[in-house]
Every structure is written in structure tokens, then in C-alpha cells.
Amino acid sequence: MDHKNDKKRWSTNEGQKVGHWLSIELDKPKLVNGINMNHGRSKNDYAPKYKIETSLNGKDWQSVGEFKGTAKLSIARFKDTEAKFIRLSILEKKGGYWSIHELDITGKEKTQKTVSSL
Structure with missing residues (x-):
């Protein structure tokens, strides 16, 4: 995360709901082991509890775990998993969007797909 563009963001544009989700498609399958979500200026717009799932085809999903979100920066770490698709879903909501x-995907390979300004 470079924190250079804190003015753009991805948002639900409505209050959080259990089941809201965000899906990311990587350019090819990669070995991934974490997600860093920067909530930037929207530091209170985080999911207090969320799950991460991965898939190789975008249809068959495997859970890699449930995680707690925090204000400003939410960090999730899980065992190395091969994925082409990653889905984050809200399990517990709080007020706000x-x-x-910024969203960084971590893994073993040097060429990572970094998504900023979703």
C-alpha cells in the first residue's frame, strides 16, 4: 500500500448489510496468503467481521477464514492458497458504508495483483 490516492475509494454506497460482498479477479492463478484493506479517510467504514473465500474458476469457492476488521486498516492472513478469484463478504455489520x-493482496509470487481505487 502506498497510501498515495486516499481520495478515491470503492464503497457499498449504502449502509452495511450482512452478505455484502466484493469479488476480485486476478490476471492468472496465484499463490495468495493475505489481504490488506486500507479504509483511508473512511476509517470507520470497515466490516467488523468478514470472511474471505478463494476460487480457481469463479464458481466453486473455498473459505480461507473469518477475520475481524479494524478502523483505518484491516489485515487478514491465511495459509498459502492458489486462487484466481477472491471474494470478501460481510459477516457482521456496523453503521455506515x-x-x-486501497486493497493489497499478499502472496509468495513477486508479481502481485494490487487493486487500488476499486
Whole structure:
């Protein structure tokens, strides 16, 4: 995360709901092991509890875990998993939107798909 563009963001544009989700497609299958979500200026627009799932085809999903969100920066770490698709879903809501200013996907490979300004 470079925190250079804190003015753009992805948002639900409505109050959080259990089941809201965000899906990311990587350019090819990669070995991934974490997600960093920067909530930037929207530091209170985080999901207090969310799950991460991965898929190789966008249809068959495997859970890699449930995680707690925090204000400003939510960090999730899980065991190395091969994925082409990653889905984040809200399990517990709080008031406000769900906003992400930057999202980094971590893994073993040097060429990572970094999504900013979703």
C-alpha cells in the first residue's frame, strides 16, 4: 500500500448489510496468503467481521477464514492458497458504508495483483 490516492475509494454506497460482498479477479492463478484493506479517510467504514473465500474458476469457492476488521486498516492472513478469484463478504455489520481506499493482496509470487481505487 502506498497510501498515495486516499481520495478515491470503492464503497457499498449504502449502509452495511450482512452478505455484502466484493469479488476480485486476478490476471492468472496465484499463490495468495493475505489481504490488506486500507479504509483511508473512511476509517470507520470497515466490516467488523468478514470472511474471505478463494476460487480457481469463479464458481466453486473455498473459505480461507473469518477475520475481524479494524478502523483505518484491516489485515487478514491465511495459509498459502492458489486462487484466481477472491471474494470478501460481510459477516457482521456496523453503521455506515463499507469503504476500501486501497486493497493489497499478499502472496509468495513477486508479481502481485494490487487493486487500488476499486
